Amino acid sequence: MNPSTSGDGSEPDPTGVRDLLRALPGPGAMPAGLEARIDAALRAEQAQRSRQVPIAPPANLECMAPVADLAEHRRRRVHPLLVAAASVAAFAGIGGLVVSQVLGSEYDVTALYGNSAAEDSGPQVVPNASDEGKFGDSEAAAPDAAAEGAQSAAPALDPNANDGLGTITYGVESSVTVEADTFAQDVSEMLPVADYFVVGSRNYPTQTDRLGCVAATGEELASGEWALVYTTVDANAAVVVVRDQGEGISQAWAISEQCLQGETNPVTFVDRTSLNDL
Amino acid sequence: MMSSMVSLTGASDAELMRLHQGGHDEAFGELFRRHKDRMWAVALRTTRDPEIAADAVQDGFIKAFRRADSFRGDSQVTTWLHRIVVNACLDRLRKIKPTSNLDDHEPVETRDYHQSVEVRMDIRAALNRLPEGQRLALILVDMQGLSVAEAAIALDVAQGTIKSRCARGRSAIAQDLGLSP
Numbered sequence: 001m002n003p004s005t006s007g008d009g010s011e012p013d014p015t016g017v018r019d020l021l022r023a024l025p026g027p028g029a030m031p032a033g034l035e036a037r038i039d040a041a042l043r044a045e046q047a048q049r050s051r052q053v054p055i056a057p058p059a060n061l062e063c064m065a066p067v068a069d070l071a072e073h074r075r076r077r078v079h080p081l082l083v084a085a086a087s088v089a090a091f092a093g094i095g096g097l098v099v100s101q102v103l104g105s106e107y108d109v110t111a112l113y114g115n116s117a118a119e120d121s122g123p124q125v126v127p128n129a130s131d132e133g134k135f136g137d138s139e140a141a142a143p144d145a146a147a148e149g150a151q152s153a154a155p156a157l158d159p160n161a162n163d164g165l166g167t168i169t170y171g172v173e174s175s176v177t178v179e180a181d182t183f184a185q186d187v188s189e190m191l192p193v194a195d196y197f198v199v200g201s202r203n204y205p206t207q208t209d210r211l212g213c214v215a216a217t218g219e220e221l222a223s224g225e226w227a228l229v230y231t232t233v234d235a236n237a238a239v240v241v242v243r244d245q246g247e248g249i250s251q252a253w254a255i256s257e258q259c260l261q262g263e264t265n266p267v268t269f270v271d272r273t274s275l276n277d278l
Numbered sequence: 279m280m281s282s283m284v285s286l287t288g289a290s291d292a293e294l295m296r297l298h299q300g301g302h303d304e305a306f307g308e309l310f311r312r313h314k315d316r317m318w319a320v321a322l323r324t325t326r327d328p329e330i331a332a333d334a335v336q337d338g339f340i341k342a343f344r345r346a347d348s349f350r351g352d353s354q355v356t357t358w359l360h361r362i363v364v365n366a367c368l369d370r371l372r373k374i375k376p377t378s379n380l381d382d383h384e385p386v387e388t389r390d391y392h393q394s395v396e397v398r399m400d401i402r403a404a405l406n407r408l409p410e411g412q413r414l415a416l417i418l419v420d421m422q423g424l425s426v427a428e429a430a431i432a433l434d435v436a437q438g439t440i441k442s443r444c445a446r447g448r449s450a451i452a453q454d455l456g457l458s459p
Contacts, residue, residue, distance in 0.1 A: 034336070039307070
């Protein structure tokens with residue numbers, strides 16, 4: 001671009017400062033070493049992207065595809081949210097903070113992290129055996145799924161409801177209510193960075209999408225500050241919905257990406273790229 | 279392969295972005311080669327520190343690579359890249375204390391141009407003394423050659439804000455250098 005023809009070039013410049021600035025010599029070409037470094041980094045990014053086959057959630061994936069619905073996968077691989085819970089468990093052991101949750105008793109972190117972790121703080125993400133087929137032939141329609149999810153998910157927060165919604169409640173050290181993206185950062189720090197990769201070509205969620213994610217948790221929008229984090233859960237595109245309840249407590253839900261439906265309302269969105277930079 | 283390279287070289291920035299969004303494995307590399315020097319310049323001018331600028335411009339290109347899906351063609355690719363790189367610079371500056379000064383990196387103007395306006399102080403030093411907003415506006419508009427509209431997009435402010443920042447920045451520099459209208 002030729003500076004002399006761009007922008008406000010027609011504006012008066014009585015002092016000549018604009019011309020002086022334009023006359024300053026530039027820093028020149030990017031140093032070869034830096035160019036090679038960035039080129040290598042971009043090739044690594046491209047290689048990673050090429051290795052990752054875009055994963056489309058099953059067409060009939062039920063809207064509420066919670067952590068607990070991923071039992072089969074979880075049995076083969078440590079779930080990042082369990083890592084998160086375990087991390088917080090360890091943190092709680094030091095700082096006296098509470099990690100709690102969730103449903104049922106069929107599956108808990110004891111098997112993964114040993115008795116001490118479970119005894120100390122007991123973060124348990126539990127699939128319900130009856131939910132094992134939720135990725136099957138359910139006909140839950142996406143547009144209405146959020147509303148349906150809202151109705152069905154609310155009881156899931158009740159440990160006795162046992163309907164398959166996994167929740168992890170974790171504490172943070174500060175008793176001061178912090179911003180929603182702080183909680184997203186908490187989540188990002190606890191989830192492996194490797195889980196933040198691009199899945200297919202996807203635009204940022206709209207406001208409509210965002211509210212749908214909140215609705216899918218079964219909670220009211222006004223019940224806290226919300227943040228969304230794109231991620232993958234056991235190779236399934238997912239959204240982690242984080243609610244700041246104040247008093248240093250937040251909750252996170254891993255929800256199927258197909259829940260990106262709903263109504264308009266502002267919800268903070270934290271994209272995975274910025275999370276990668278944390 | 280050669281025909282692919284030829285077609286990429288002739289492709290517009292927007293076409294390259296679309297190719298990248300569609301999974302083309304060389305398109306973004308072409309964008310990088312095409313704009314690396316300008317992004318390096320804006321990073322260096324923004325951070326005034328070669329090491330921070332290097333990290334920031336790398337951050338910016340990586341972020342642009344990953345966030346390509348968010349580019350919807352509402353602005354020029356170069357404007358979008360400027361925005362990402364400037365933000366990466368500001369992020370870096372807020373995290374890292376500068377350890378060196380750009381004064382040693384940018385060559386001093388050697389032409390006789392300044393003598394005619396009796397420059398009493400180095401204009402870069404005067405530029406560096408400006409508030410961040412004014413400095414960034416002048417870097418983008420006067421030094422990087424962006425239009426006011428493009429700079430407004432890059433800095434996520436109104437065009438009027440860019441105009442006023444440029445005017446106030448130029449005025450401050452003129453006063454600093456003892457230049458009279």
